[in-house]
Amino acid sequence: MERPVKVKVDHLTKRFGDLLVLDDVSFQVKKGEFLCIVGPTGCGKTTFLNSLTGLYDITAGSISIDGEPADLKKHSVAYIFQEYSTMPWLTVEQNVQFGLSIKREKPGTVRRQAEKYMEMVGLTPFRGYYPDQLSASMLQRVVIARAFATEPELLLMDEPYGQLDTELRYKLENELLGLWKQSGTTVIFITHNIEEAVYLGERILVLSNKPTSIKRELENPLPLPRDIAAPGFIALRQQVTDLIKWW
Structure with a gap:
């Protein structure tokens, strides 16, 4: 059964003065999905989250949750x-x-x-x-x-494990996946760590450098828990790496 759309981002554009950061970005997030957004450092990943939460006013386009304009007073x-x-x-x-x-x-x-x-x-x-x-x-x-x-109906995570070493990060990532599976919460996870995106995400959005657009959407069919040494994992990680490397 197709999951309903939880978050819809439609032609989102964000400028800071003359600086174009987000350039006509459109995508959807299904209810209960674990979506990873990955891209080069400084490409505008955090700007997107701040636009979704209303910390930033968007220049053009829209962000909706359950078909209504995103509003933290209304949505959890x-x-x-x-x-x-x-x-x-x-x-x-x-x-x-x-x-x-x-x-x-x-x-x-x-x-x-x-x-x-x-x-x-x-x-x-x-x-x-x-x-x-x-x-x-x-x-x-x-x-x-x-x-x-x-x-919450939607959990936004902005590089939460960036300061941790690899062993601790994997341990916490596994705990996070367990919580997500039990709760059914929709998760949007921002990272510049390619391996982390492949380890966690059901789907991966690869962003370009600024002005930021979506370079590719990749489904991640690898079963959980994921083996970072498995050929499929290595192949998907390389695919994401190549997309980011050649911006």
Whole structure:
């Protein structure tokens, strides 16, 4: 059965003065899809996310969620930034509860949801710790658990593992895939790491250099969990690499 369209980007254009960053970008994201967007550093990937969330006014075109103009007051959207965004004065548990509290969920719901997602990412033994007592990977777990605890309809992730070493990144990526499969959340994942895009995405959008357009859309049929040494993985990774290399 064909999944319905969750996000529709239609002829999106963004200028900063005379600088054209996004040039007539159009694509769709299906409900429950894990979409990776990959492109050269500085090509405008983050500008797209900031346009979707309304942090930037778009110059032309439109972005819709479930057929309506994207509006964070109406649509449940979570955003995980490149930088760690834990609040240092709150414990792990309080950080995970924070988004639910902002949404004014009932205290019992806040506790249950936080408990559920802390357990899923291995944070329960550290619930009383503060961020300055945690490693980099644990900090990212807090941020991810906080995002999923609100059970958003759309999760935006902007290079969340860029500061981690390879071993930690794979571990957290596997946890992320587990959370995504259980929750059914639609995920748009931004990265400049080609291997990460091939490891995670059901579909990969390859962007050009600025002014940014979509160079290619690639389906990723490789079964999960993915083997980075498998011939199919290596072939798809090389295909994406070649697309980015020859802009």
